[in-house]
Structure formats: C-alpha cells, structure tokens
Amino acid sequence: MKTRHRALKLDGIPHWVTPDDVRRMAERAKAEGILDVRLHSQDGLPTGKASIEFATSLQTKRAASLLNNAQISAVPITVTGFEHGAHKPFSRRGKMDPAAFGSRLGLAGANAPATTVIYGFPRKFTVVDVRTFLEDYRLTTWGIAREAFVPLMNSNWQARWAVHLDSLSDAHRLARHLHMKRFSFGDGGERTLGARVLYSQDESSASLPART
Incomplete structure (x- = not known):
C-alpha cells in the first residue's frame, strides 16, 4: 500500500476520549512520528472519527498496519484511509464553535x-x-x-x-x-x-x- 499522505483517518473512536487518549493508543501500538491528533465533530458533537498526522508518509504507512483494530477502552478502531497533512498542525482539542x-x-x-x-x-x-x-x-x-x-x-x-x-x-x-x-x-x-x-x-x- 503506497501513500504520499501524512495523515491517517480513523473510525470507531469512542466519543468520550480526548486527542491525548488517541495519541497514547497509537504510541502503545508502536506508531512513530506523531505530530498531532484531531477529533472530528459535527454541530459540536463528536462523530467517532479522528485524524492522526505523522512526520513522514512512511511513518503514516507503517501506522496504518499497526493501528487497524487497535483498541481504546476495549473498543476496536478502524483505519479508513489516508489524507494530506494539514498546512498547520491539527488542533489538539478538535474545536467546534x-x-x-x-x-x-x-x-x-x-x-x-x-x-x-x-x-x-x-x-x-x-x-x-x-x-x-x-x-x-x-x-x-x-x-x-x-x-x-x-x-x-x-x-x-x-x-x-x-x-x-x-x-x-x-x-x-x-x-x-x-x-x-x-x-x-x-x-x-x-x-x-x-x-x-x-x-x-x-x-x-x-x-x-x-x-x-
């Protein structure tokens, strides 16, 4: 699986977790080069989706294998694809107005x-x-x-x-x-x-x- 993207898309994220929880989950799975984590929201509410941005596309590719079916609080997480890294770091708080x-x-x-x-x-x-x-x-x-x-x-x-x-x-x-x-x-x-x-x-x- 080739990719030049530097961000990984995840689904199945429990609504109660924080970006730091997702980061710790990725680190436990031995993912390296994590720059930032963003939790996705719609109308101010968590959607269960998240993005993790990595320093390099190679680290992103490796993380895709490491994180698929990883778990947070016994809830399995699914890797759904890749996306381009943000021009500026993702918000750690997943802000929604x-x-x-x-x-x-x-x-x-x-x-x-x-x-x-x-x-x-x-x-x-x-x-x-x-x-x-x-x-x-x-x-x-x-x-x-x-x-x-x-x-x-x-x-x-x-x-x-x-x-x-x-x-x-x-x-x-x-x-x-x-x-x-x-x-x-x-x-x-x-x-x-x-x-x-x-x-x-x-x-x-x-x-x-x-x-x-």
Whole structure:
C-alpha cells in the first residue's frame, strides 16, 4: 500500500476520549512520528472519527498496519484511509464553535472553555434538579447558575441540558461518568443518560478564570 499522505483517518473512536487518549493508543501500538491528533465533530458533537498526522508518509504507512483494530477502552478502531497533512498542525482539542447551537447555549455559551450536553433527564427537570444531580461530581462551572446550566430541549419524555464548565478535563470526566449509564429519578423511573462534549472556539478561553 503506497501513500504520499501524512495523515491517517480513523473510525470507531469512542466519543468520550480526548486527542491525548488517541495519541497514547497509537504510541502503545508502536506508531512513530506523531505530530498531532484531531477529533472530528459535527454541530459540536463528536462523530467517532479522528485524524492522526505523522512526520513522514512512511511513518503514516507503517501506522496504518499497526493501528487497524487497535483498541481504546476495549473498543476496536478502524483505519479508513489516508489524507494530506494539514498546512498547520491539527488542533489538539478538535474545536467546534458552540455557535452552531445558536442562542440555545445561553449567555456563557460563547465564552465557556468547555460544555457538556446531557440528554435523557426527566422532562420536568429544573436547574435546581440538574445542580443537585451533579453536585457529587464536584465540577467547577462557568458563570452563575442560570448561565452555567442551560435547558436546550424538552420533548414529551426527556430534557436536554448544557452544562458550561471551567475546564475541558471536567467536561470529559462528566461525559465519561454519565454516558450510557442508568440512573434512578424517583417518579421519573430509571433512565439511560447520554452525554457529549462541545468545544470552545476560543483557544485562549481555557486559561480564563471562572466567574463567580
């Protein structure tokens, strides 16, 4: 298999992983010359696809053999092809502008370093209910309560909320703990929650202090 491309396309990436997780997976498989990793998103949500850029096309070719059926958290990864290396390094954070959600993300949406979207809550959940549900996770939220916890959608049976956080690590930690896990909500019965991480467009916002 010949290639002059310097980036490898992957599929089957679990939504909760970070670019560093993908890099570590590749390094465990003995891939060399990794320059950067990019997680692909659509409308602010992970697609399960990623790209790894290498220093040379030869290293890319070798990595294609090493990484096919490699695993992250026991989930097998598939190599789907090659692509040209970026003119500048891929973003390590796989950024996607939360503006894709319009004004629904609320006042803090454009400035929060990271946001986790949680869906599957009982339809009548309020901001107090969401805060109470999440208090054991000891998260540092971005902004005051009415800005940090934002309702996105209520259907006939579930509610979706955005939680604006002060760090991307908190956002990923929350998604890992909640996604596809079942919780009891009293009269609301048992429900399986879903969670996705959004990314701030402003790279520098990650270093801003949380507002109180």
